[in-house]
Amino acid sequence: MSRAQPGRLGPLWTFFFRYGPPRWSEYVLRNLSGQRLVIAVPYIWLLVFFLVPFLIVLKISFAEFAPMGRPPYEPVFDWLEEGALQIKLLIHSYEYLFNEPLYVSSWIYSLKVAFFSTLLCLALGYPMAYAIARSQPSTRALLLLLVILPFWTSFLLRVYAWIGLLKTDGVINNVLMGMGLIEQPLAMMNTSFAVYIGIVYSYLPFMILPLYSNLEKHDLTLLEAAQDLGAGPIKSFLRVTLPLSLPGVVAGSLLVFIPAVGEYVIPSLLGRSDQLMIARLLADEFFLNRDWPKASAVAIAMLLLLVVPIMIFQHFQNRELQAQKK
């Protein structure tokens, strides 16, 4: 066993290695390999920067709001004089979330917007991904570049660009009025319509790329076999290509749906002021009301809500990996 060399790491190490209980030294030898150390780095990163903050937010969500405090919540874990630990967990933040009409309608609206945006992305993205996957290899690189190119510019600027296009005296209205197709400018800004456009435009590459990745791997002789057996082009697509592309569809859909639920920038810039999405409520609760417990509760609730889609995503990803292994 030459993996761990205790002598090199100092007397403390040697001490533990030699005089610790036998299972400890075995454990160390087995696990302190280079491979494990490399994995440990991102593992620790995720622990420190994701799990720990999550636990902190979770803690705050159970706290009581203290408007004048810094921070503005009562401590959850409190050491009393007798040496006793007091744990105060309040669920009224959560109760508020699920009872307050503002929040309930916002939940529903957010889910609705995300869901239909996903469908629109799918409707637009699938044909595009299919066309790219079936294109000549020479043009394929160019087409993929065109899909990815928007990412090279700032997301915020692209949303602002849409304002310039959609506003009352914006480009679209000017062109349509100039061509004489409309008399009055269309009111497109600050509507759900604008939010859909913004989300679909921004998230379309997230739908196209996983779909392309899946479609590109398809064996085209399967389509020939289907045709040989009597299925026309449309039937072949429906019974062969579509089922085989399902993992790509799921991956793309979840990559759009999950972030879209918590989208903040697009509804703030393009969306309605009378119907807010949930991320905006969270921000308002945190910054305007300084109600950290409630904001934390919103964050935790959003996460729990999305756990189910995330689990579906994981399941399909694992299946893809298993299938690829064979």
Next chain:
Amino acid sequence: MQMAERRADKNKIKQEPWRDPNAEAYVRIDNVTKRFGDFVAVNNVSLKVYKGEIFCLLGGSGCGKSTLLRMLAGFETLSSGSIYLDGQDMAHVPPYERAVNMMFQSYALFPHMTVEKNIAFGLEQEKGLSRADIATRVTDILEIVKLSPYAARKPHQLSGGQRQRVALARALVKRPKLLLLDEPLGALDRKLREATQFELINIQEQLGVTFIVVTHDQEEAMTLASRVGVMNRGEIVQIGTPTEIYEFPMTKFVADFIGSVNMFEGRLVEDLPDRARIQSDELGGIIYVDHGISSAPGATVWAAVRPEKINILRQPPANTAENCVHGVVKEIAYMGDVSIYLVKIDTGKTIRVTLPNVERLSDDERILWDETVWLTWHGSSPVVVSQ
């Protein structure tokens, strides 16, 4: 290989229809040409395949056999010429409307469907079949290919041989007029290949479907086919039964392509109706042929002698003037059932001889390396080709 003759007796191919000038061809390929840009893949090929035959297209890579097969299936259009199936012109018939099914080289099984669903797929595309009918036909064909216990498995859970049988079942269940097979046995190991060859023949006899098989493996062609069409560079070079192709090749290419052959270039010095003599410098002697050959006197011809038709002797034979040469054994390859001897003769040419290992001989009885031996063959053995 006498299989073709035996099978022709008991099979639907009665009296070798290709010999009957009045017989109707089931598949007629008329002057078919296929060009890809400047490259001519299939060059003016004409072919007749009769009902119930197993016809093999045999050739090396790039000879156009796969392209011809794809044109039969409908996946490629014809640059010129026409294809008739059972009297019907296939010119504008797409693959999903042809009574032709194909067994792909890679099997092309649908990975997301079970064996049952794979097989049923073709039947579901047909109108007028009820669920019950489809289920019955699927069960029947599974019996025939001996895959009944594997009906609920997915392709990735099957072995190569099993996948091949699923592909076959999937094509056959539709009872096509013509079944096309693209290198059907290529992916199988040797033992399995032999077993499957005979199974294929049995299934074909049972169902009476016309097969067209494309292969580069001449053993496969010889075993399966009732007739073989040898292709080279987009053209059909010779068509015949396996025996005819092997024993009576018409060109150097065909003689050399099938099996091994010793080719001697020479000049025709005696040309009579019932015999001929060829003076060969390559051999360093005279080749006597005991049948008439059609060639101009004095023409350059090639005499092909198969390795198994050559005898190795330790002593010179009675007549050393004709069909005889002596040389030194340079290489011996022991194949178990036969041994291959490479004998170098005075002119520098190496002759290949195959001898069956009939007896177990001791070391001094056996022919060994660097021995001087005499090679001789019968007058009926050489096949003379002029191109």
